Amino acid sequence: MMLRHFLQFKDLSRAELLYLFERTRVIKTRFKRYQPYHPLTDRTLAMIFEKSSTRTRLSFEAGMHQLGGSAIYLNTRDTQLGRGEPVEDAGEVISRMVDIVMIRTFEQDIIERFAAHSRVPVINGLTNEYHPCQILADIFTFIEHHGSIQGKSVSWIGDSNNMCNTWLQAAEVLDFNVHVSTPPGYEVEPERAGLYGTDHFESFVDPMDACRGADLVTTDVWTSMGWEAENEERMKDFADWQVDAEMMGVAKSDAVFMHCLPAHRGEEVTAEVIDGPQSVVWDEAENRLHVQKALMEFLLLGKVES
Ligand code: CP
Numbered sequence: 001m002m003l004r005h006f007l008q009f010k011d012l013s014r015a016e017l018l019y020l021f022e023r024t025r026v027i028k029t030r031f032k033r034y035q036p037y038h039p040l041t042d043r044t045l046a047m048i049f050e051k052s053s054t055r056t057r058l059s060f061e062a063g064m065h066q067l068g069g070s071a072i073y074l075n076t077r078d079t080q081l082g083r084g085e086p087v088e089d090a091g092e093v094i095s096r097m098v099d100i101v102m103i104r105t106f107e108q109d110i111i112e113r114f115a116a117h118s119r120v121p122v123i124n125g126l127t128n129e130y131h132p133c134q135i136l137a138d139i140f141t142f143i144e145h146h147g148s149i150q151g152k153s154v155s156w157i158g159d160s161n162n163m164c165n166t167w168l169q170a171a172e173v174l175d176f177n178v179h180v181s182t183p184p185g186y187e188v189e190p191e192r193a194g195l196y197g198t199d200h201f202e203s204f205v206d207p208m209d210a211c212r213g214a215d216l217v218t219t220d221v222w223t224s225m226g227w228e229a230e231n232e233e234r235m236k237d238f239a240d241w242q243v244d245a246e247m248m249g250v251a252k253s254d255a256v257f258m259h260c261l262p263a264h265r266g267e268e269v270t271a272e273v274i275d276g277p278q279s280v281v282w283d284e285a286e287n288r289l290h291v292q293k294a295l296m297e298f299l300l301l302g303k304v305e306s
């Protein structure tokens with residue numbers, strides 16, 4: 001089988017993504033019925049974390065166990081990576097010992113270099129630039145609530161961060177639109193986002209305008225991991241980019257609200273919205289488990305019938 005990685009969203013084609021969403025549905029249904037499914041018996045996942053995590057670690061580790069395999073957690077603090085071992089050497093060595101690797105790190109370049117030296121599939125568990133597993137879960141969640149995302153309108157309010165970039169890539173592959181509103185100075189950089197063009201996104205100065213008519217409104221923390229030194233300044237700059245009931249009020253009446261979590265109530269979103277009836281954040285978090293099981297199955301076994 002050809003070696004495949006999932007380093008950014010556009011590494012999978014539209015057809016492969018549609019297969020993955022259907023496969024996620026099958027795997028999730030089986031899991032909910034307590035039907036064991038162990039296609040990855042004796043396979044090992046290495047999870048390398050250079051940043052904190054709750055959901056990503058849990059969903060990958062639990063998911064691998066549920067598929068019959070095992071998972072090993074590594075972090076920068078107590079591996080040689082934290083003491084300057086070249087990432088290329090780590091890629092060579094780790095990929096001789098396990099069957100699949102997930103990495104959460106800083107620059108995208110780090111995971112690209114690791115993957116270039118890996119004999120096994122590498123999955124991006126978040127970099128400064130992208131968070132593709134989260135967007136898989138978000139789109140699967142959207143499909144569960146509203147059906148196909150094609151032609152739909154997603155509002156992104158806040159920082160043009162890894163989540164925003166990945167939404168923009170997903171819009172190109174799956175043909176939907178993203179309306180972005182960021183504070184001045186935090187605008188989308190199309191090249192950093194890895195976009196082919198600007199056909200699928202539009203920028204709005206006023207976040208209310210970005211939310212108008214949306215099928216999905218979403219946001220994320222004002223300060224991502226790695227940017228903590230800017231926190232104070234960002235608190236001021238982002239103050240008007242808080243998703244509140246007024247913004248949800250101009251979206252479609254059946255629009256859903258998403259947030260990848262962890263969230264800061266009273267900063268990027270009000271408690272009224274994130275804990276309100278349009279919020280699907282708990283489904284979104286749970287679906288990390290199901291989409292990543294489908295993803296690991298696909299990267300290790302290709303398309304399966306059962
Ligand atoms: N959404 C997400 O990736 O959460 P964690 O940082 O807890 O993994």
Ligand code: NVA
Pocket residue numbers: 126161162163220221223224225260261262
């Ligand atoms: N944009 C956030 C997402 C956390 C899951 C960060 O990178 O910290």
